[in-house]
Amino acid sequence: MATRIAVEDLLKATNFTRAELETVSKAFADLDPVNDKVDRAHFRDLLADTFNIDSSLIMDRIFRCFDLDADNYISHDEFVRGMAVFLKGTPEERQRFCFRVYDLNGDKYIVREEMYQMLKNCLVKGTDEDEDGVKELVDLVLKKLDEDKDGKVNETDWATAIAKENLLQEAFGPCLPSKKAALAYLANQPII
């Protein structure tokens, strides 16, 4: 069992208020009362039920982003730090977070194949041109994001493009909670 960092340090490291920190800590405890760490399944449930993020691919990626030491569990500290960005992050933090989520293989580039993976379920099923449609979507979004025109999106591209068009922050599927949901979670209210 991982040791916890002192509350004061956590407060310093995140932008949570003390009350918020307590709420998040309690929520962490509720997720898996036994282990003091959260496994993938529980975390996915949290994302799906509370924050309405339903893409399995994205959920996994968010898990990876929370799980800083890559031990397949999210410790308390990881959870608090992750949630700090997830719920209350500054625009820059959120933008970086999104990039990390979308960079499926973690190579600091979002390439066509990754985009295709994330967008392949975007269009209504059953049309034969589905595949072409997704490819075209990839082209479109790449055109918007790829500032240096090298056929893939690096973090600089991403930052520039998002600054230009904030709507593209979650270009490959929702990976952040809505404002309402975040506020409700921090206030420890049930989401209706």
Added chain:
Amino acid sequence: MGASLSTRFAEAAPPETSAVQKALLQDLIAAVQSIATEHLSAARAEFVKPLQWPTTLRPTHFAAGTEWKTDTNRNPKLPVVSQALRTDGSPLLALEQIVAGEKYHLRVSSFEYLHHALQLADTAKMGEIQALCRVNTTPLDTIFGHSGTNALADLFDRFNHEADPVQKEMAGRLYRLLLLINSFDIQMLATNVDKAQNAQHLTVDAVRDELVLLQEFAGAAAQQPLAAIDWSNSAAFKNGYHAPPWRQIQGELGYITVATREGERLVVTAHRSGYFVNKGFYTDEQGSTQLNYEPAGTTTYPTLVALMKAQSPHFARTIDAQPYGWNAQYHNASFDVAPSGAAYAASAAAGKHSDPSDLSDAAGLASGIGAGGRGKNTVNANDDASNANGGKAALSGRRKLGGAAKKEGGMAASAAAAGIGAAKDKDGLSLKWRALESNPYDSEDEDSTPEEEGSDKRHEAAYLPAEYYQIQKLVKYMRCGNPTATIIAICSLRDFDLNHEPCQLAIRDVGGLDTLVNLLDTENIKCKLSSLKVLRDVTQNMSIRAAMAQLGGMQALVGLLDDDGAETEVHCLAAETIAHCARNKVNRRAIRLYGGIDKLVKLLKAHGAANDESVAVSVVQALVSCCKSAKNKRAILAAGAMPLLAQLLASSNERLLIPVVAILQECAVDESYRTLIRSSGMLQFLVTNLSTKNMELQTNCASAIFRCAEDAEARSLVRSYGVLTPLVSLLETTAHKDLLAAVTGAIWKCALDPQNAVAFSKCTRKLVMLLDNQPEDVLINVVGALGAAAQTPEGRQAIREANGITSLVGLLKGTNQALLVNVTTAVGACAHDPECMAVIDRLDGVRLLWSLLKSPSSAVQASAAWAISPCIENAKEAGEMVRSFVGGLELIVSLLKSDDPEVLASVCAAIANIAKDEENLAVITDHAVVPMLAKLTTTRSDRLRRHLAEAIARCCRWGNNSVAFGAAGAVAPLVKYLRSRDEAVHQSTARALHQLSADPDNCITMHENGVVQLLLGMVGSSDPALQEASAGTIGNIRRLALASEKSSLH
């Protein structure tokens, strides 16, 4: 082959000889001559069957010679036969007698003898050849025993397979002859092409075809020669033209917008004489897009391809490298030409579009770009073919072509067929470009059917803008994708220029608006935001706003305003979109009905105090658009917006202040707003901000003051706020017309207050200077201000000294009614000053005023009549002047029939002044002024009563007019006037009664109506004129009573 020759035979055949036919026959004669003289061996070739025709030649023409023998006696049937014989023994030339002595037929079996015969005919040559043509409709058949496309090959076969050397020799000669004829054929074809070229002009079909062709090469991919090409306006007129009718008469067919790879956007005019680049689209003052039809350069190009090559280096580089898959599609163009006429039609068609100086263009429409690019290869291929297989290759080619030609009705195929044989078999080069056309046929023929459907679709779509497909695709993703796809699609959509009308309309046309409006109802905030961003931009377009009204978009937009948890950005965008949409009447109404105004005001309440002013700015902008209609103004007031607006004025943000003041100036036409503006201290703000640096804000402030100063209270208030100095100093801003109009308007209204007028007297000269070269809305206000200034003697003097009267009288000739009302008022005011009046008189101003009585507008009539009164009062020899206006008196009396009380009052006042002159009084009495005035006495308007009584008083002085007034029943109503509260009415009425009381009957009527009691009260008035008139009337009545008593006593 030989097709044009045979065509000519056929064409020359008809008996009526037109100029064209003569030319054809001349051609034929020349051809025969040149064959006979220059190609002897060919000319001696024996025809398979002789040509035979009814001739005018008689045996006598055939003087004995070496060539033939005349032997009338030996054989009466054949009076003349040639010495030379055919291989079968019959003569090469024979004159045959059909009917003895009258009718002869000539039979000829070689060109040599044909030529001889024609020479003998001498002047009758033409008739001979025409007769020949008429009878031999298929001369080639007769000559060669073969005709049509296979003749050459068949002859060649015969030549090759002939065993008998004599026969072989003959066949060889015939073959050479055929080649010769073909070369003549080609010559004719070439001259024909030349001729057709001289007469060349574009047709709209040709333009469309070339455009459709080029659209094949347009696309987003980098290797495409063009980015996009299409008609600038998709709608075509009934005659197929895309140019508007007034340009059609200039010979313009349509306008084509081309986006080149270089990123340029050209607008090309297709003119009957060719293509040129015009000056493109611009936006006029009304904000709509117009095309400047002027050519941008001097060059006119024969084809669109040539133009594009000149304009776009990329196009010139890439177009020749294009694959020629277009061709099969292209030759579906239906030309239904019978095979024999094919060459003719083909030559015409080819000629129409060709430019012989440039081989790749030469193929023109028919062969298009692909052929140009393929030119070299094809030429080589043809060379190879003619070398290796000779006639055989040509034969097989032609068979295919024949099929294609029949199937497609393809004129180009036949043309190629006609040309190819000769070209390959003779020298294989002279007509190579014509042969180019044939090759694609062989390879592409099979694909033509599916291509055709495709081309049809494209053709239909050819009228749509280039962005259309992209937008359509994006809208599809928007509609059938999940929110992620939707957002990507919308973000990409925003890459298009959404301020560009074709894009806006394209979004509407593909059903994008529908989807966007639906997205407003989703839960996903990003979808809402992105949709709003697009909607905000596209609703700047008028027709999009109308479409929004139809879609019921306002309900969704209004719904977004009260979403408490929503981000402020949503509120901002929704309000901005509403601001655009509310310029449409239907939308304005819908916004009110869905409670949008309440919600906007509520938002203002929520955000007004906040430091984030962006919401307030958008909301106020929305309100500005909404308050254009009266009901909305009331709704805004009812929603309690005024105190909020007053708070907003504390801001220093000009972006916020400008729309707030815009609302104020728009709403100040409503009195309750004006009251609020006065009471809430906004008026002070408006005055203060006249001195701001921002011109738009200044304009709005001045305009709001203009509207508010309608009320006397506001006029004195603004004076106390010190409005006068900034207004006067703003008069210097002559460059900015809107501001100037607002400022002069404010001065006008403020100067209606006499105290203000004194303060403004300093700027009278400046105002007079503004009478020149200003737009009408400024002029109206300037003249209004001068009219106000002229109320004081100092003002009048200032105007006269600044030479303002000349300008004012000049403006009397205008037509703007609002301006005329002000000008007449100003001139009338000036006329109070005798010196000014002298100037007006000199300029014949009174005549101009008088003619304005004929104005259709009653306001102008009234103000003109008002102005006439002081003129008559102050003019020297006024009576003479009035009489000099022909029909003037009749005109002014006839105005008493008007329904407008103001006109009646003003005309009565004028008549009262006119009646001062006895002669004029006589004239207007003749025009039945008395019954007309009497009829008006029943009025209840004090203003009219006063002037009416005055007029009656003056009119009584002529003849027995007072009796006439009594008879017309004017007396009893007049008595009632004395009960009015207006003292001015009392005075004039008393005067009228005094005049009327000269008649005893009138006295009785007055007495019966209880006038004495009323007049007794008037005698006690402080007004001496009233006293005197009242006393006089009572005296008259009393005297009558005394007289009657006396008479009864006696």
